[in-house]
Amino acid sequence: MPPHSPATWSAIILAAGEGTRMKSSRPKVLHEIAGRALVSWVVQTALDAGAARCLVVVGHGRDDVERELVSRFGERVELVLQPERRGTGDAVRCAIEAGGSLEGRLLVLYGDCPLIPRQLLRDLVDRSEQAGADLGLVTATLTEPSGYGRMVRNGEGHVQRIVEHRDCSADERAILEVNPGLYAVRADFLRAAIAQLTPVNAQGQLYLTDIVELAAKRGEVLDLEGDMADLTGVNDQRDLAVAASTRRRRMAEELARSGVGVADLATLYVDADCKVEPGAMLGANVHLRGQCVVRAGAHIDVGCVLTNVVVEKDAMVLPYTVAADSTIGEGAQVGPFSHLRPQTELGPRSKVGNFSETKKTTLGAGSKVNHLSYVGDGIIGEGVNIGAGTIFCNYDGEQKHRTVLEDGVFIGSNTQLIAPVTIKKGAYVASGTTVTRDVPEDALAISRSKQENKDGYAARLRARLRRKKKP
Ligand code: UD1
Ligand code: CA
Numbered sequence: 001m002p003p004h005s006p007a008t009w010s011a012i013i014l015a016a017g018e019g020t021r022m023k024s025s026r027p028k029v030l031h032e033i034a035g036r037a038l039v040s041w042v043v044q045t046a047l048d049a050g051a052a053r054c055l056v057v058v059g060h061g062r063d064d065v066e067r068e069l070v071s072r073f074g075e076r077v078e079l080v081l082q083p084e085r086r087g088t089g090d091a092v093r094c095a096i097e098a099g100g101s102l103e104g105r106l107l108v109l110y111g112d113c114p115l116i117p118r119q120l121l122r123d124l125v126d127r128s129e130q131a132g133a134d135l136g137l138v139t140a141t142l143t144e145p146s147g148y149g150r151m152v153r154n155g156e157g158h159v160q161r162i163v164e165h166r167d168c169s170a171d172e173r174a175i176l177e178v179n180p181g182l183y184a185v186r187a188d189f190l191r192a193a194i195a196q197l198t199p200v201n202a203q204g205q206l207y208l209t210d211i212v213e214l215a216a217k218r219g220e221v222l223d224l225e226g227d228m229a230d231l232t233g234v235n236d237q238r239d240l241a242v243a244a245s246t247r248r249r250r251m252a253e254e255l256a257r258s259g260v261g262v263a264d265l266a267t268l269y270v271d272a273d274c275k276v277e278p279g280a281m282l283g284a285n286v287h288l289r290g291q292c293v294v295r296a297g298a299h300i301d302v303g304c305v306l307t308n309v310v311v312e313k314d315a316m317v318l319p320y321t322v323a324a325d326s327t328i329g330e331g332a333q334v335g336p337f338s339h340l341r342p343q344t345e346l347g348p349r350s351k352v353g354n355f356s357e358t359k360k361t362t363l364g365a366g367s368k369v370n371h372l373s374y375v376g377d378g379i380i381g382e383g384v385n386i387g388a389g390t391i392f393c394n395y396d397g398e399q400k401h402r403t404v405l406e407d408g409v410f411i412g413s414n415t416q417l418i419a420p421v422t423i424k425k426g427a428y429v430a431s432g433t434t435v436t437r438d439v440p441e442d443a444l445a446i447s448r449s450k451q452e453n454k455d456g457y458a459a460r461l462r463a464r465l466r467r468k469k470k471p
Contacts, residue, residue: 005131008104009246011046012095015039015111016059016082021236029111035271037068038234041114049118050326055099057082057091057254087205094189108183112234114243124184128222133217134189136222138182140231148178149209159221161213166202180231380405387413394419396453
């Protein structure tokens with residue numbers, strides 16, 4: 001085997017803990033950063049780094065954790081149950097027992113460390129293999145090490161053991177070098193070491209970290225220096241917020257480097273599963289959530305919040321638009337202050353403007369809903385103009401009904417369309433009309449009372465009202 005051919009290895013990810021410090025009913029590993037659960041970040045990284053198998057130990061909130069992992073990774077993850085939370089060592093024991101013929105090197109990771117770079121995993125495995133070490137691990141130095149296990153080194157500077165924060169003596173507590181919690185362990189050694197663990201510690205648990213002392217007794221432990229910014233473990237809501245903002249900042253920088261115009265690195269929020277093409281522009285305080293796609297030449301201006309939205313080439317999304325589960329067609333324009341609700345499909349060069357709301361509606365090429373309208377359950381053809389203050393009355397209190405506007409229809413301002421109703425091609429609906437019946441092709445629909453002008457009436461009325469006011 002050539003010296004640099006990558007070693008075969010499998011990942012064991014621990015995700016059975018409750019996470020009481022989160023003070024949340026949700027299992028800790030399901031808390032999200034950038035739209036992805038903590039545990040899914042870790043699994044994705046292990047798979048990207050080249051894990052042959054990926055075992056995830058679940059327990060607390062098992063059904064929810066399993067649902068998340070199966071929906072995202074399918075058969076690429078193997079789920080293992082830890083029946084009781086008896087510590088990280090016990091969790092690894094469960095994985096080894098369930099894992100059958102796990103061989104080669106096993107990379108053990110915690111499901112609450114979401115920012116680990118995949119290259120660090122590869123380096124740790126490769127370096128441990130090359131050194132022939134039973135155990136390789138990563139260390140990091142912190143100015144505020146509270147909560148982390150501390151690295152205890154011997155006189156020659158070799159890692160000797162890890163002592164948990166709660167079990168530290170006063171001297172050990174002063175150690176600034178901590179255990180971020182990544183271990184690359186030879187499978188046969190791990191099996192033997194786990195069998196020797198005892199729960200003699202402050203928490204009465206089986207500590208995975210105790211295998212380090214066992215390895216050090218047999219030979220040198222390999223250690224790699226890591227950067228704590230990549231290795232933060234999430235134990236409480238503050239840690240979660242710190243990890244989320246680190247990740248947010250990195251994503252913004254990555255996008256800018258790839259050729260996306262980023263107005264403000266400090267306030268761009270893009271979830272992990274969104275795609276933004278080079279040549280798109282993203283304004284300040286833009287949030288792209290879920291699985292958005294933004295194509296080249298599209299411009300999303302300040303303050304927009306888009307969730308699962310596809311923004312096609314050269315579309316303009318003007319400030320403070322909120323949209324979900326929708327498509328904005330090529331060269332279309334939306335906003336300012338528009339609200340696209342799910343299943344809105346805007347055709348090329350169409351427009352939805354100021355304070356308009358849409359839902360479950362297709363808008364054909366070049367059609368416009370420019371001002372203060374509600375358009376729901378609509379099928380709208382091409383070149384349709386919908387005037388200011390138009391309402392699609394789609395709900396009768398029991399059911400939703402559909403409104404169809406065929407190509408070239410013109411709807412005057414302040415119109416109500418009482419669904420189900422169809423306005424045929426080229427028809428015209430006069431301003432202020434309440435449409436209750438279908439309108440034939442090229443017809444005019446008008447429903448309003450005749451206007452009457454009474455000469456001088458206003459002046460007489462005013463005089464009368466003033467007289468009344470005097471004592
Ligand atoms: C652990 C390490 C500590 C290290 C820190 C890094 C141990 C004993 N301590 O402490 O040295 O500095 O991580 O972040 O390993 N889990 C299970 N089953 C259990 C207990 C925990 O699956 O019975 C899982 C949890 O879901 C979590 C991970 O293991 O994802 C770590 O558990 P946690 O309780 O957060 O350990 P720390 O106290 O942070
Ligand atoms: Ca932790």
